[in-house]
Amino acid sequence: MNIDRIQFLTVQVSDQAKARDFYVGKLGFDLLVEVSGPHGPFVMVGPKGAETGIVLVDRAVGGLDSDTRVHFQLSTTDVDADIAELRAQGIEIEDAEELPWGRVTSLKDPDGNAMGLLEPSGYGNWPR
Template sequence: MNITHTKTVTVPVSDQDKAKAFYVSALGFEVLVDQQTGPVRWLQVAPRGAQTSFTLATADQGFTPGSAAGLILETTDLDADCAALREAGAAVEGPTDLPWGRQATLTDPDGNAFVLAAPSRS
């Protein structure tokens, strides 16, 4: 196998404009692609410089909004990011100290669930 990384993760959303605002304003992601091709809008966002991006897809594209869970985002400053996310109106729980490190959980406006994790200190 020659797989090197995950390129794109589909995040099901109910409203692409609302989702775009959250991912860009609250999470600080960049818009990589935002184009309409026929009836389908391809909206792709990612943290600056990331190898993996998110495609924000709607129900008319075959996805159920709010059904993504367990996606882990790593941060270099968990406390500052949690504070900034709360200030932006995001639902954040934590941070919490766990045997394997520190993390917080958050949801986007559609209920897609993410873990925000500090790098392991091991």
């Protein structure tokens, strides 16, 4: 496998701006990313120097399945090789999709917890 780090964890929030202001203003986190995404605003915060960020997902906008309790994203250097290796082990995994921040796929662990597997482009390699 080519996985080299946990890129981010996702937290569902009732008010994305209020949550961002709490993490940045009260806890002193850095605002790592704030851009428009396919499911509404994409906001990632993290402690200074962190290798892993926290994505604040607005419940009202969606982007996560209602059954999703946990979501995290792993970074890889070769998503296609990892897909092939996981499929060879009998794990169900989707084909990679090309997005502005890199090639990404998704899978679930045995308990149904969702995770993404991203081979980031330069734009999608946060935090670092």
